[in-house]
Amino acid sequence: MEFDAQVIAAYGRHLRLRDASGRVLQGRPFGRKLQVVCGDQVRCTEDSTHAEIHVNEILPRRSLLARSTLRGDSEPVVANLSLLVTVIAPLPRPDPFIIDRYLCAASSAGLRAIVVLNKAELEVPDELVVMLKSFESAGYPVLRCSAETGDRLDALAAELKDATSVFVGQSGVGKSSLITRLVPATAISTGDLDRDAEGRHTTTSSALYDLPSGGAVIDSPGVRDFAPAISSLESRSLGFPEVDRLAPGCRFIDCLHLQEPGCAVRQASESNDMDARRYESYRRLRRLHNDLKAAQGPGKRRGQERA
Ligand SMILES: Nc1nc2c(ncn2[C@@H]2O[C@H](COP(=O)(O)OP(=O)(O)O)[C@@H](O)[C@H]2O)c(=O)[nH]1
Ligand SMILES: [Mg+2]
Numbered sequence: 090m091e092f093d094a095q096v097i098a099a100y101g102r103h104l105r106l107r108d109a110s111g112r113v114l115q116g117r118p119f120g121r122k123l124q125v126v127c128g129d130q131v132r133c134t135e136d137s138t139h140a141e142i143h144v145n146e147i148l149p150r151r152s153l154l155a156r157s158t159l160r161g162d163s164e165p166v167v168a169n170l171s172l173l174v175t176v177i178a179p180l181p182r183p184d185p186f187i188i189d190r191y192l193c194a195a196s197s198a199g200l201r202a203i204v205v206l207n208k209a210e211l212e213v214p215d216e217l218v219v220m221l222k223s224f225e226s227a228g229y230p231v232l233r234c235s236a237e238t239g240d241r242l243d244a245l246a247a248e249l250k251d252a253t254s255v256f257v258g259q260s261g262v263g264k265s266s267l268i269t270r271l272v273p274a275t276a277i278s279t280g281d282l283d284r285d286a287e288g289r290h291t292t293t294s295s296a297l298y299d300l301p302s303g304g305a306v307i308d309s310p311g312v313r314d315f316a317p318a319i320s321s322l323e324s325r326s327l328g329f330p331e332v333d334r335l336a337p338g339c340r341f342i343d344c345l346h347l348q349e350p351g352c353a354v355r356q357a358s359e360s361n362d363m364d365a366r367r368y369e370s371y372r373r374l375r376r377l378h379n380d381l382k383a384a385q386g387p388g389k390r391r392g393q394e395r396a
């Protein structure tokens with residue numbers, strides 16, 4: 090019998106599903122090509138002989154956070170979101186360029202994005218203050234809080250209310266700690282696939298948790314690096330709202346803000362009206378696009394141009 094379910098955790102091809110009545114089931118994609126991710130709505134069948142759920146179809150996604158592999162292929166990360174929460178902390182030391190890459194992917198996926206500084210009770214070095222300011226002046230809300238002390242968690246909960254969010258960021262910044270604080274303990278256990286065969290906690294899966302005040306949050310494994318899907322890198326402003334604001338001042342309407350004469354964006358970065366680090370990050374993302382295209386090889390490139 091066919092039924093629809095929501096994917097509430099994905100551990101490789103092992104899926105945890107929740108049907109309309111709230112029943113939680115284990116399943117797996119039926120067919121090699123189906124790339125099912127946490128947050129997906131799927132159509133399933135129950136195999137009566139094996140007592141296993143087959144996911145046969147992914148229902149249309151409202152939104153998708155996607156990344157590029159080293160070969161330039163697009164891979165889905167999480168689906169049906171409305172908000173991307175980049176979590177950073179004084180320690181481990183944040184890499185602002187990775188944050189910009191996430192903001193780029195969020196922007197092209199049509200997601201609202203915020204930056205959360207967790208462990209805010211620790212000393213915040215000057216360079217981190219400068220970094221946070223670069224996101225704020227670009228137009229991204231920055232929220233400082235602490236999973237440890239509970240400080241400002243109410244403000245974070247208010248941001249998350251009624252949204253489907255994903256927490257992304259380096260391992261060790263406190264994503265899971267924040268979620269543990271925001272979600273009742275009973276809800277944590279149902280989504281918990283974060284354990285290996287020995288019961289140790291691992292961070293190799295994504296899991297969705299319902300929030301008590303409405304909305305849901307997806308915990309994601311820590312990543313060392315993140316490259317947005319190529320399609321995200323083809324948009325005009327790459328998740329740089331400040332570039333959007335400056336671009337009307339460029340001499341050429343199709344200015345890419347690299348070497349073009351009369352570029353208002355480059356001028357703004359030189360006169361510090363735009364954060365110079367953010368501008369460098371913008372340039373790196375343009376280069377990343379070319380590098381990923383090259384990694385795809387000529388066959389794939391032609392194929393994409395026809396589409
Ligand atoms: N000082 C401090 N430590 C925190 C805070 N939040 C989390 N931690 C610690 O940071 C470590 C990593 O937390 P975890 O939630 O597993 O990070 P994740 O890898 O991003 O999910 C743990 O030892 C937590 O106890 C915080 O607000 N302040
Ligand atoms: Mg974690």
Ligand SMILES: [Zn+2]
Pocket residue numbers: 336339340344345346347349351352353354355
């Ligand atoms: Zn320009």
